[in-house]
Amino acid sequence: MGLESNLKEGSLVTARLEDLVNWARRNSTWPLLFGLACCAMEMIAAGTARHDIARYGSELFRATPRQADLIIVSGRVSNKMAPVIRRLHDQMLEPKWVIAMGICASAGGPFNNYAIVQGVDKIIPVDVYVPGCPPRPEALLYGMELLRQKQTGEHFSKYVFTPEQPGVPAEAEQAMTGLAPRIG
């Protein structure tokens, strides 16, 4: 019932390249294979047959950040884990998106204590917050729907490196991110 059934052999379709690329990206957003805590169980449940995240083209959980478009922060972020998440996010290629799944990743949730970072948005930018403890798989799928809406309106200019923007020097980057430069 899609476009293809209305097209004759050899037809042409015109579209804006940006729309076409956004269409492709939003229908094949590959998440990083990355689970933190309880919420990760619901993320896995979203990947199995009953909730079937494959309907939206996101079933391919990639184990390496270099192949992933989306990081679902599924659980509480401890102080020890925070630098690791930051580095994973830095290793992902643009364009990349972040979903904070559950109240812990969104705002610390029940763990307002010394060990847990009160929201992953303190270390990486978040696109969609999914509330719940844990959010049901349906809630995660709805969050991904919101993400798709966001992806629809993305512009290339956001990702294009123009020579007018000089590269960020190392000290400035450190001041911006609070991260020490990587050793070795």
Place this chain on the structure above:
Amino acid sequence: MPLLNVSPVDRLYETLPNLDDINIPARAPQPDGETEDTQAIAAAFGNRILAAGLQHDLPFVHVAPADLRDLVIWLRDGDLAYTTLIDITSVDLSELPDPDPDVRFQTVYLLRSLSRHKALFIVCPLPGGDDAEAPSLAGQFPGAIWPEREVMDLMGIRFADHPDPRRILMPAAWPNHPLRKDVPLGGEDVPFSLTWDHPEFDGLGDQILDPESLPPDLPPGMNRQNMILNMGPHHPSTHGVLRLVVELDGERVVNVDPDLGYLHSGFEKTGEHRRYKDFVYYTDRMDYLSAMNNNLGYVLAVEGMLDLEIPARAQAIRVIMSEMQRIASHLFWLSTHVLDISGNGMSLLMYATRERERILDLFEMVCGARLTTSYIRIGGVWQDLPEAFLGALSEFCDLFPGRIDEYRDLVKDSPIWRTRLEGIGMVGREDALAMGLTGPMLRGSGVDWDLRRDQPYSGYEQYEFDVPTSDRGDGFGRYEIRMEEMRQSVRIIRQALDRLPDGLYRSDDRKVNPPPRTELDVSMESLIHHFKLFTEGFKVPPGMYYHGIEASKGELGFFIYSDGSGKPYRLHVRGPSFNNLYAIGGMSRGLMLSDIITNIGSIDIVLGEVDR
């Protein structure tokens, strides 16, 4: 250090003057009475024993640190046969009344005699004030190494002659020992303000530790001549955020050093700041694959201290829930284990989650939640079973044994499954006992021990079931045990369903459980109980208590030191995954790198419980 200054702002509310009993808070009383075992110990050690007797019906022996090792060796090798060290924890006594500046800390040891079905607690007050030192039991029980490191890390007690005195959970640069009473809970208070320039926002984000890129230290005992490989904390097969440093000679494993704490969430410290009834909700989030079991373990510990009578119907419901949870947890174990071993065998994951979803649906039916159930509450369960539940559950029980056969047929004769499990991850019987392993890890090494049968709780003595064991000691043996345990769980659920008693689903003790809503309108007393319960909670008599249950992964225990107030003075959790994971080193040495993945799956860990 900035970390110390970020605890939430204390808001002042106007309250009534404190009407508390002046004897609260109180120290745990000295143990009194005696048992055969404490008599025998007192006879053998005379006045080297500081105190011995019962507290909340549990046998406690107090001993000075200098005599601890002698006592433990005598207990282990003598007739009393306390052969397993189950747990080590510690208490910071400094905020109790009449603090003794010299004795700030005490360590608490739990020994178990599997042959005599007995448990014994040893309390060891440590002189030395802030810089206390305890003797290490690592030479006697290898299973003491990790719990002692945990005490060292979180409480700051040194252990003399400890083979590996490093932090275990917190980052190496952490400025304090979080479980000490003078260290605040931490966290951030979000201001009730609508403008971002409110000064209260300034502190937000302060508690994040500065990330430092340091070249990692080589774990002790490893040699740079070999290849050192880092696995995790982001790795698809470590079942969460576990990091392993592996030393390899070619592809042979020489040494494995797990690095824990990437999911350390401060459960124990948080528990000390929550009223007893409010911690139930936290227990769900520890071993998040068996929330019901965690609920049960915790409430049994509190109920034991309160001496609360639990109605028969509530007990039966608890048994049903915890067995369903065992099945759900084992199903998840099976599917991820198959996924790890076969590389990409997704089909069993899909099949097993089909049944797991049915169980989660049943949970949803009784309490509205799939994972974080909080259904088992102090005094009983949250609400009665809905009408449709019994039929749906018995339908599940009819269907499920056939499904277990299906799973078995899928994997049992597969050459990959066999070669990757048979003879891999060997744990000998003696080693298993010395390391304090529990659950399928222990039974897989031929030790016939199951708390449900051997120290029954919640009415398990009424049900007939077998405890599967295997002498193989390898991953295949543990696979067979878990499969059989699922069948036995169905058997228990069937019996519980058939004999489900009528009556209350929650104790009607108004001091512990809120009165039903309808009563509030007609009875002033109910209103008062309700108010008291929700403003200050109930108080628990002073003392120390421990209760262990057989959770799906092994012995899950909760240790509580109560000072008589409405919050635990010290709350410690003995997570089975933590102690079981210690075995990974011995299991993997000499095998191939890929076998480490098999072994992690075979131990069946949940990082929420390992790191707590």
